[in-house]
Amino acid sequence: MHIVFVCREYPPTLRGGGIASYIHEMAINLIRRAHSVTVICASDDTRVFSDRKEDGIRVIRLSGGDFILPQIEKSSLIKKMRCLYRFFSYRKKILRQIEQLKDVDIIEVAEYGAEAYYLSKCHVPVVIRLHTPTLLDRSNFSIKKFNIRTFYDYWIGKRELSILSQFKYVTSCSASLKDWFLKYVPDMTGNIEVIYNPIEISKWKTEKIDYVENSILYVGTVMEGKGVGDLIEACRILRERNIPVTLKIVGKWGTYAMKLQGYVTDNHFDWCSFEGNLPREELQNLYSKAKISCFPSWWENMPLVCLEAMLAGNVVIGSRNGGMTEIVTDKKDGFLIEPHAPKELAECIYKALMMNKNSVTEMKKNALYKIQGKFSFEAVMQFMENYYVSVIKDYKNEKGPLG
Incomplete structure (x- = not known):
């Protein structure tokens, strides 16, 4: 299989968190199991585009990201607003990059950050991986209320949840997170498969x-x-x-x-x-x-x-x-x-x-x-591979011979 991961950050990066670690470990282990992997992420320096092999993985770091890292680019009020005025342009860039790839079998993208905004237009199956939505209120396991001071979180959080109805294939890293989505995103059309994050x-x-x-x-x-x-x-x-x-x-x-x-x-x-x-x-x-x-x-x-x-x-x-x-x-x-x-x-x-x-x-x-x-890769990877294969098969059956 040729699996494409779309993510907000990928090591080495100044922005790395749990999602970056998960995708890095998944990519390395899929390569070990003779699959082909491409990662599409944002470059820490939003002025720079790169496309290179890293540990056998093709890593494409896009320019034009919707953030500012003051350690790399001089900050300003206008640049801080990139999260709004670059939201649509950057996500269109993700779609254009995927369309240039060859022989893609399946795409996985986190719900966090709404980077799947235009990916329903792809002609390959897209798996939404639930990590933690922006609107999840950790204080009481509900949904965050609107607050003018956190306007952007609310704005992007609404977009994260709104696009989920467009996708049929969804996985969650925990049963607890699955329960939250079932309660607060009732218009989700896909079944949510719980597949734990594996560890080496x-x-x-x-x-x-x-x-x-x-x-x-x-x-x-x-x-x-x-x-x-x-x-x-x-x-x-x-x-x-x-x-x-x-x-x-x-x-x-x-x-x-x-x-x-x-x-x-x-x-x-x-x-x-x-x-x-x-x-x-x-x-x-x-x-x-x-x-x-x-x-x-x-x-x-x-x-x-x-x-x-x-x-x-x-x-x-x-x-x-x-x-x-x-x-x-x-x-x-x-x-x-x-x-x-x-x-x-x-x-x-x-x-x-x-x-x-x-x-x-x-x-x-x-x-x-x-x-x-x-939680070991031995326990999880076979489950994940079988899930990918079933999604690809279901997608092809649904599209039929004419696509």
Whole structure:
């Protein structure tokens, strides 16, 4: 098969997140299984177009993206408005690029960012991959209300949901996310197939437990809905009890992250450090030193960082809301806590800190067993390949011999 992935970012990039990691790992493993893969994404420098082979994958980085990275291009008020005035032109560019490709069997594109806006015009099947829509309200697992301060999020979020009725083939990275779409997007015409995000076990698995006592790690976008503020408060509570925890925060920054760092600096919390957005390869060293990895999101879909931390032998603490309940079995291979609850989180962290290395090793063994059976590439890729094949067959049958 020739599979085309359309995505908002692809490594190496300053904009990389969970979707970028998922597509990168999928592309590499599909190439290993003798498929052909093309990735179409935006160049970090929106003035530059490139088309080259990377690890056997054809990666096309389009110019004209609808964003601005101040580290690369000098920012201005007009450039910040690209998200609006380049929305349609960039998505038309995606369609034109796909039309230039040869022998495409299937296209996969995330719902996030509405980059499938014109892709219903493609003459090949398009799979919409549900990751997390912009309008999902993490605070109460509902739909965000209109707010003039977040006008763009609402504007693009509405477009993400509106185009879903155009597509028949839809997958979701978790059952929890599927439930949200069934409730809030009733005009979806396609069935939603749950296929978990796979992980490369050999890349993250460690054989020994060699952590630094009282060390805590957070990996992910630094935003309020991820519960990062709750985590800092939980650590503050523990420090007041003379429990010398340390916290490292790794992930993409934004306005909220800068505000949070200001709070940490103003209060002289020298036990808390912000490491910035690091390549996934650099995370291995941080995972190896952390005893606990904590992901107290108000809601989460299917975070790869949670699986990485479990494979690295960390004691993982996650939220009871969303897809982490599909990853973690409480007290067996990790811990689950209620979101919005710093005091409960502090107690759970303390319980994890009291675990000895034998208990941590047992929890890691349970985690590895589960990941091998549900989330490894060996478990997921065959399922995904079979799904692609069935979609292509169904599409051809539906179109008939005349197309």
